[in-house]
Amino acid sequence: MKKLTTTFIMGLLLSFNQAYAQDFNKKFGELFSKGDTIGQLQLLQKWEKAKNDDPELYVAYFNYYVNKSKKELITLGNTPKGEIVFQIMDKDSTVKEPVGYIYDETYYDKEFLGKGLTFIDKGIERYPSRLDMRFGKVYVFGLIKDYAKFTDEIIKTIDYSAKIDNKWVWTENTPVEDPEKFLLSTVQKYVLQIYNTEDDTLLDNMKAIAEAVLKQNPNHVESLSNLSIVYMLKKEYDKALEALLKAEKIDGKDYIVLSNIAQAYKLKGKCQKAIKYYEKVLKYGDDQSKEYAKQQIELLKKMEK
Template sequence: MKKIGTGLFFIFLCTLVFTRDYSKEFMDYFKSDYRPIDYRSMEKLLIDWEKERPDDPEMLIGYFNYYVNRDLEMFPAMGKADDGKYYGAYLQKNFNNDDVIKGISFLDKALVKNPQRLDIHFGKCSTLLQARFYKEGIKAILDLLNTSVKVNNEWLWTNNVPIQEDGEAVLLDGINGYFAILFNNFEYVKDDLGNLAKKLEQLYPNNLISINQTANYYSYSGNNKKAIELLEKGHKLDKNDYIILGNLGYLYEEKKNYKAARTCYEKMLKIDNPQSKQYAKEYLEALNKKDRRTGRSKKD
């Protein structure tokens, strides 16, 4: 299963490759030349832009970036970032919550007339989660999923350029990147996350990302039986998805069904993918250590 990150809100900002003069002037403020950004001048530009093109979605995105960035504080920290993936040095971000809410209001305004703008949806979801508005972020993802049905996954990007790739794949690849943050805050959002998992299962029952993340939800909730059922379904859909196999093997280990776990890892070893083979070797080595400690036969 291909996994892609959705990118931080600043990356979202940097993808706004504008073609008109107002857009170019706005993006020039964010050029990395180590000079402080003149937000007062930026605000004047946005006011002029709004007067001339009040319904321009790129202008509304500009206001969003203006509010979200103007009081943003960033400093180095050590530990696990909000996504919980790695321990180490990372850049801690402190948002002005009032500014985030104000900025999001401009994205909401843009989406009223431009519901197919996937970049705006992603920017909204990503920013809410980074600013620790977790429940609001989940609601934004649910709104996005409902919109995907209404527009038949026919998405637009910056400057209303149609997305040429498969719309469902782009949508779910993007959403996939949000789950690490959500699972890292599971106890706080478990009910909302449950609603999200059910929505994914309802709308995209045969998508591997949907299956995997829904299975993760059931596993976190203590329902490993349901999680295994979903992952087995995913494996039938794609025998070479090593993420599905790895998660399936892990859950079988949790149930102490080491024979089934070993089967999953050995299948991973045969997949023509270097990462799959590496993970399989690590998992099998760990499983063999368990065998040596308990005196089990590898066939048990």
């Protein structure tokens, strides 16, 4: 009877603590949406004293400091950034081009950002299976364009995923649905973010991420395709084809892979092989890729004459 009573009391305490933590998290969300930074900090300090082992506390501190680190300046210059830009025109109405611009420029205070990263690092150390914490950290490195750390954190996450057999959890320790698919699709978005910088010095970052994925999942078509793009941009066409032809064996109807194979052969000057693969794109591609394939086939045929 005593064991039953003890278990019952422990259950009540656990439920009470969970409800208490959820109340803190809900209140923080309300204060955050209002932009009440004083209220947020007061709540965080109270929360930390009451339940400093709550994983949501680390996420809340991280969000507080990252948001506090964000600063905006009104800038006068010649390289406009952001969505709102005002043109400064010359007094001489015959001059049509702006002589300058006024625009908002965002930067992040290193001290506050550092505090936020310290909290999320502590959270990851204590709760390493919290994928939201890891992705939050990656997101911030993307914001400040620190692509070395951005890439490093992505690779750490991929490597740890293999150790835990993809058993990830999210906010309030909720299991991630189809965790491997979710992880890889998000990583693919991060790779696209790097690619869209159009910075060739970051090609090795793309390559490192693709290789990290392929180490755990050798048949991941998107990573094989990413690897091939890196090699093509480096003009290493044979290496690009090696990755692409492997991807084709895994999924012979992937029109992106087929189109990339055609492009690689085209760049190598192998017109007939390029045409062969563009014809496959005509068979399996969407409307846009089919139209592009038609144009390329016509161009390649002219090149052969």
